Amino acid sequence: xxxxxxxxxxxxxxxxxxxxxxxxxxxxxxxxxxxxxxxxxxxxxxxxxxxxxxxxxxxxxxxxxxxxxxxxxxxxxxxxxxxxxxxxxxxxxxxxxxxxxxxxxxxxxxxxxxxxxxxxxxxxxxxxxxxxxxxxxxxxxxxxxxxxxxxxxxxxxxxxxxxxxxxxxxxxxxxxxxxxxxxxxxxxxxxxxxxxxxxxxxxxxxxxxxxxxxxxxxxxxxxxxxxxxxxxxxxxxxxxxxxxxxxxxxxxxxxxxxxxxxxxxxxxxxxxxxxxxxxxxxxxxxxxxxxxxxxxxxxxxxxxxxxxxxxxxxxxxx
Amino acid sequence: xxxxxxxxxxxxxxxxxxxxxxxxxxxxxxxxxxxxxxxxxxxxxxxxxxxxxxxxxxxxxxxxxxxxxxxxxxxxxxxxxxxxxxxxxxxxxxxxxxxxxxxxxxxxxxxxxxxxxxxxxxxxxxxxxxxxxxxxxxxxxxxxxxxxxxxxxxxxxxxxxxxxxxxxxxxxxxxxxxxxxxxxxxxxxxxxxxxxxxxxxxxxxxxxxxxxxxxxxxxxxxxxxxxxxxxx
Ligand SMILES: Nc1ncnc2c1ncn2[C@@H]1O[C@H](COP(=O)(O)OP(=O)(O)OP(=O)(O)O)[C@@H](O)[C@H]1O
Ligand SMILES: [Mg+2]
Numbered sequence: 001x002x003x004x005x006x007x008x009x010x011x012x013x014x015x016x017x018x019x020x021x022x023x024x025x026x027x028x029x030x031x032x033x034x035x036x037x038x039x040x041x042x043x044x045x046x047x048x049x050x051x052x053x054x055x056x057x058x059x060x061x062x063x064x065x066x067x068x069x070x071x072x073x074x075x076x077x078x079x080x081x082x083x084x085x086x087x088x089x090x091x092x093x094x095x096x097x098x099x100x101x102x103x104x105x106x107x108x109x110x111x112x113x114x115x116x117x118x119x120x121x122x123x124x125x126x127x128x129x130x131x132x133x134x135x136x137x138x139x140x141x142x143x144x145x146x147x148x149x150x151x152x153x154x155x156x157x158x159x160x161x162x163x164x165x166x167x168x169x170x171x172x173x174x175x176x177x178x179x180x181x182x183x184x185x186x187x188x189x190x191x192x193x194x195x196x197x198x199x200x201x202x203x204x205x206x207x208x209x210x211x212x213x214x215x216x217x218x219x220x221x222x223x224x225x226x227x228x229x230x231x232x233x234x235x236x237x238x239x240x241x242x243x244x245x246x247x248x249x250x251x252x253x254x255x256x257x258x259x260x261x262x263x264x265x266x267x268x269x270x271x272x273x274x275x276x277x278x279x280x281x282x283x284x285x286x287x288x289x290x291x292x293x294x295x296x297x298x299x300x301x302x303x304x305x306x307x308x309x310x311x312x313x314x315x316x317x318x
Numbered sequence: 319x320x321x322x323x324x325x326x327x328x329x330x331x332x333x334x335x336x337x338x339x340x341x342x343x344x345x346x347x348x349x350x351x352x353x354x355x356x357x358x359x360x361x362x363x364x365x366x367x368x369x370x371x372x373x374x375x376x377x378x379x380x381x382x383x384x385x386x387x388x389x390x391x392x393x394x395x396x397x398x399x400x401x402x403x404x405x406x407x408x409x410x411x412x413x414x415x416x417x418x419x420x421x422x423x424x425x426x427x428x429x430x431x432x433x434x435x436x437x438x439x440x441x442x443x444x445x446x447x448x449x450x451x452x453x454x455x456x457x458x459x460x461x462x463x464x465x466x467x468x469x470x471x472x473x474x475x476x477x478x479x480x481x482x483x484x485x486x487x488x489x490x491x492x493x494x495x496x497x498x499x500x501x502x503x504x505x506x507x508x509x510x511x512x513x514x515x516x517x518x519x520x521x522x523x524x525x526x527x528x529x530x531x532x533x534x535x536x537x538x539x540x541x542x543x544x545x546x547x548x549x550x
Contacts, residue, residue, distance in 0.1 A: 026423065224424070225393070227420060228394065228399075229424045231393075316369075317369045318364075318370075
């Protein structure tokens with residue numbers, strides 16, 4: 001009779017592979033149905049994931065903008081040439097013209113000793129004390145702007161300018177920029193740490209949600225085991241549940257960051273108008289979007305996998 | 319189909335629920351397990367369903383030793399059995415149809431085949447018109463019949479039932495037992511644990527009576543062996 005039964009059962013089953021895909025599809029739809037049936041729980045979980053992920057996402061975008069702005073600064077690198085005090089204004093202006101003709105030089109600007117002193121008097125607030133000075137202590141200055149921002153070119157231009165006899169000091173105004181870059185580097189690492197921490201938080205959130213889900217379906221799991229379901233079969237809907245949570249949470253976090261971006265870009269446009277500047281905020285690129293959604297989905301899968309591995313095997317019929 | 323050789327089951331608590339039970343149920347036979355509460359009826363069925371393992375002795379299902387089964391093999395062996403447990407409810411958030419179709423889905427049947435067989439099983443227990451209802455909206459007897467439909471939908475070789483008529487009225491109990499007898503008549507081996515001595519008496523089937531874990535009565539061999547081909 002056993003043999004008879006096996007023969008009777010064989011034909012109606014589809015082949016292993018399509019049965020496998022069919023169940024994957026069923027689990028996918030089933031887990032989506034569960035989400036649809038319990039909207040409150042799902043919305044809460046997805047919102048928590050979204051908010052959690054929007055933090056590293058927002059920081060990342062912030063950094064990206066700072067980097068873009070600092071890139072603009074880099075292209076405005078200047079070399080200030082302080083000339084010997086003994087250099088006459090006529091000599092200095094001739095020198096400016098020579099320098100303007102040099103390689104890698106974009107523009108030059110001449111600031112005479114008198115102008116420098118005037119500016120200093122106006123800006124420093126030491127007007128009175130400067131008036132007591134018998135002679136002008138400030139040198140003629142030529143401000144040179146290189147035609148490219150590449151560090152090596154700028155440095156070699158600086159060296160060539162320093163070699164000119166009348167030039168006392170050729171000062172590259174990049175120290176503050178280097179400092180900015182160091183700060184950005186620190187910020188980048190902080191974002192990495194924040195991202196790892198928050199990814200871990202999402203893992204825990206999803207793991208816990210799936211754990212509760214498993215507990216709620218305790219009876220069903222036992223029944224399914226008793227009618228011959230394999231562990232993989234039982235696992236599948238829960239894993240897909242995690243995938244949905246991750247995917248939806250990722251989309252929510254993207255929306256949160258985009259809304260934040262929009263709310264900042266309005267005032268920024270007005271600021272640009274007022275200052276005639278053209279700072280532009282950068283938002284997520286398509287690639288960023290894909291990475292965000294893919295990693296949150298993966299986190300969902302990983303979180304549910306951990307929950308399933310820890311809790312599902314413990315459930316056995318008694 | 320089922321063989322027990324001196325099976326003893328001692329639970330972790332130290333309680334000995336079965337002592338030296340030996341029996342042989344042939345392919346196509348039907349029998350009742352009776353005995354007082356706590357006699358070990360459920361324990362015996364659980365060993366066959368691979369829910370519990372014997373502490374000593376050997377239990378065989380289709381000549382396969384159940385003492386040392388790997389975890390991976392159990393699901394596939396269980397697909398040959400239909401199990402009806404009184405206290406194992408149905409998943410309440412799935413309609414009746416989905417509940418009954420579950421064993422077929424697990425085994426990867428084609429969707430059209432699933433629909434056909436599920437309706438046939440529901441028809442057999444008289445619940446075809448309830449296929450879209452949620453189990454929670456059904457009466458106790460109807461739920462029990464859904465459970466039976468699910469246990470037989472994949473045409474198992476062996477049907478195990480633990481107190482299937484536990485809280486049903488005598489009329490319904492008789493109907494349910496009749497369903498089991500019908501299945502037995504088409505060749506399914508059936509083993510039913512029940513308290514309902516009056517009903518069992520009426521049905522004239524072999525009995526296995528347990529008392530404090532010991533098999534005190536076994537009249538299996540006084541009935542038709544049920545197996546035309548000679549048994550294992
Ligand atoms: N998991 C367990 N751990 C410890 N003892 C158990 C366990 N399961 C059952 N027992 C004990 O084993 C004995 C037999 O239990 P079993 O469920 O087999 O009885 P039964 O004949 O089915 O009784 P009933 O008719 O009341 O269902 C009982 O005394 C019970 O307390
Ligand atoms: Mg019992």
